[in-house]
Amino acid sequence: MVKTSFHIGLNSDQVKDVSVAIIPGDPGRVPKIAQYLENAEPLANHREYNSMKGQYQGQTVLVISTGIGGPSAAICVEELAMLGIRRFLRVGTTGAIQDHIEPGDIIVPTAAVRMDGASTHIAPLAFPAVADFTMVQAIREALGEKQVKHHVGICASSDTFYQGQSRGDSFKKGFVHQEMARRFEEMKQLNVLSFEMECATVFTQCAAYGLAAAAVLGVLVNRNRGEFPSEAVIKATEDKVIQAALATIPKLK
Secondary structure (H helix, E strand, O other): OOOEOOOOOOEHHHHOOOOEEEEEOOOOHHHHHHOOOEEEEEEEEEOOEEEEEEEEOOEEEEEEOOOOOHHHHHHHHHHHHHOOOOEEEEEEEEEEOOOOOOOOOEEEEEEEEEEOOHHHHOOOOOOOEEOOHHHHHHHHHHHHHHOOOEEEEEEEEEOOOOHHHOOOOOOOOOOOOHHHHHHHHHHHHOOOOEEEOOHHHHHHHHHHHOOEEEEEEEEEEEOOOOOOOOHHHHHHHHHHHHHHHHHHHHHOO
């Protein structure tokens, strides 16, 4: 029986041979990844969920955007799991908060601080948001072979880009409520590497469901020194993180 998803616009026949789903947030990043696949074909484009499929070194790969944040990512992972996909590789960007991390570096999160809300609908906060160990090891092996500078550790996932990540350049300039205002410095002291917006939800969801998830994150800025990357840095970092993800696929046996 063919199953059809409600939000992502895919059915089980379309993805029955997929070995891994690469899940960027940005719909525009999907064709940038899929250009490296053989026989790449568009599948669906509904709401924030843009999808393409192709082969990479003998494996069938689905590339599908999740949109920004945990709630839309949770829908994407849920519906893909319902269609039979069991392995997820997030490809995204991030803002570093530790001084030794530079723009253009790669972060491989082993876990995420659950500053989101979506993951609490899946498991209690005491449940850890952890990446799949085997997938993390595969990413590290791929990055090591390519001699790509990377950092392994914990990231923090926030449902909001401005207040939740202690940014004062929002509509109410300079105002972040007290609990959030302390969060940035607290995360630095706890040796958290960076802020992003989806890993906690995806890691919690997959760990709770018995699925496998990991992430490769390209560092756009070090927030201790600046907030806004140049177009050149954005492009170079995006290319680097895409290549890191693709290099990982053959190692996911």
